[in-house]
Amino acid sequence: MKKRTEARRLAIRDAAGQAFKELGFEGTSMAHLAQRLGYSKATLYSYFDSKEELFYEVLMASTSSQMDAIFKILEKPLFELRKDLTLLGEKITELLYSEEVMAVRRLLLSEAGRKNELGLKCYEAGPAQFLVVISQSLQCAMNRGLLRQSDPVVAALHWRALLESEWIDHFLFSTSTQDSEAKVRATTARAVEAFLLAYGASSSDKN
Template structure:
């Protein structure tokens, strides 16, 4: 019974992903997703209580493995801080600036002021990433690998540096696909600046 329920949930996520991509979040409806599936609204609402909840599941379910892999670079036992931060940075930018993830992020930004979607996605993405990164930096500060500072602010500075060469182009939709070589160079520059500010004396 549980396997059948999970199969049905996965079918809903796949159909919803198609509908959101074709129609955008605002024009997509639960009715359209039901029609695509051949399910009743009662069945759909049994799994997801709102369109916002369903979109969040679609957006983050597909990238959760990559998200966790990115966070795994934040190993508190690491000796080389520069390498650890570069590994994290490459993973983060590769994830955030993949074409399909860019499309989802734009939908979230466009809808954020009209519903609870922005708050939900903020908690699932940036808040989780910031907490993990701040904890890692705090540990590095305690062990003398970074200078003492507010770890949360440092995590925000690092994130801003990592995205500094891409964010405006992303927001104004002038960003083409970013190559692995470009990401590597951007991350090296960002981490060098971060270490210049936060590296041990």
């Protein structure tokens, strides 16, 4: 019985993911999903309390592998600073500007100002966790003399801002052209350079 229940939950999640891609968040209703699956609305609500919760689960499922790859990099100290920051930055940029994450960011922007727990859940599952682990990694690099001593949380925020600096306006104003691996590499390299100029350890810091 448990396997059948889990299979149905996954079927609902997968169908919702396809519907969100085709119709967008606003264009997808629980009634439409029920009709598409051949279930009753009551069945859907027995698995997911709301469309927002279902959207959140779709997001987590679609981005989990990318998030795991980033956390895996952060499990080890940043020994080869430029190389490690470049690899990390490329993974973060790919995640932030993946179709799935851009979709939820657009949703959160459209829902701004409304009482909605979805924003908080997405923040705690993504940006908040990344901020903690990235700031810890930067603190370790500071302790080893690879970066100048500073507030690691602020440094982590500056790092992410640099990664997004060449992307964010195109995202906000929906003027993005087709992105490529070459663009990710180029923008990340420039972000790494700027970050190291701002936070790199000077000769006196290393002595």
